[in-house]
Amino acid sequence: MGGIMSRFENLHKKLKNREEILTTNLGNVAWSGIIELISRFPFDGVVIDLEHGTLSVESAEALLRTCRLCDLPGIVRISDCVPNLISKTLDMGADGIILPRVESVEQVETAIRAMRYFPRGRKGCGGFSNLRREDCGSTDKYNDNRLLFVQMESKEGLSVLPDILKNYKDEISGVLIGPYDASIMLGTPLDILSDEMTEFVGKVFSVCNKEKITCGSFVDDKTLIERYRSLGGNFFWTGTELSLLSESYKALCEEFGKK
Numbered sequence: 001m002g003g004i005m006s007r008f009e010n011l012h013k014k015l016k017n018r019e020e021i022l023t024t025n026l027g028n029v030a031w032s033g034i035i036e037l038i039s040r041f042p043f044d045g046v047v048i049d050l051e052h053g054t055l056s057v058e059s060a061e062a063l064l065r066t067c068r069l070c071d072l073p074g075i076v077r078i079s080d081c082v083p084n085l086i087s088k089t090l091d092m093g094a095d096g097i098i099l100p101r102v103e104s105v106e107q108v109e110t111a112i113r114a115m116r117y118f119p120r121g122r123k124g125c126g127g128f129s130n131l132r133r134e135d136c137g138s139t140d141k142y143n144d145n146r147l148l149f150v151q152m153e154s155k156e157g158l159s160v161l162p163d164i165l166k167n168y169k170d171e172i173s174g175v176l177i178g179p180y181d182a183s184i185m186l187g188t189p190l191d192i193l194s195d196e197m198t199e200f201v202g203k204v205f206s207v208c209n210k211e212k213i214t215c216g217s218f219v220d221d222k223t224l225i226e227r228y229r230s231l232g233g234n235f236f237w238t239g240t241e242l243s244l245l246s247e248s249y250k251a252l253c254e255e256f257g258k259k
Helices: 007-017 033-038 057-069 083-091 105-115 139-145 155-171 179-185 195-210 222-230 241-256
Strands: 021-026 045-049 074-077 096-099 147-152 174-177 215-219 235-238
Touching (some): 007 147, 021 241, 033 057, 057 074, 074 147, 083 105, 096 105, 105 147, 105 155, 155 195, 174 195, 174 235, 179 195, 195 215, 215 222
Parallel strands (some): 021 045, 021 235, 045 074, 096 147, 174 215
């Protein structure tokens, strides 16, 4: 009989089979104990956001280390497509990278070179937390185990997405939408429910579903999950932790105020 599948292994299976995936977002709370708290719930992973928010490199490393201890996959959204940022983030223990504002095939090529060992890339070897038990000390297994997500946030990104998937589908774990940046780039600033946004999301998901690759979006809260599910998404990235906290405070105060 096989052993119980870890969340790390289960996430890989879900991505491959395009099953529904639920993650949450950390961008400001640096206390590493929050990972232990999140791990008590059935999340498939946590996104640590280094593009926005206030987390430092040191706090991100502590969060990622706790992710390993709690068997909670840690995915980091980096600030930009810069090779040393990608490689160093993996050295700190990230199981995956979200590449923001993708608008060219070259950006994806840069990310692959920075996060894969030769012959699939040119990553340098180092970092205390770079390897994990499931890698079995093998660079080939390491290459297969690290996840790359590309983020669509503009018409330019959508226009090159078919070429990206045509050339690098086997290197990409999923395609995610950044709805607020996309709404700005589409001319409906912060209106993520606009007709333009609905059309954009539908087209991105259509390309992904045709290529049989996982796709999804950041969602503010549970009310938006069904929207993206109905448009063809299977990856739901919830948050932020501050917005979820505010939502709980609001519900508490509203209940308290009832007469």
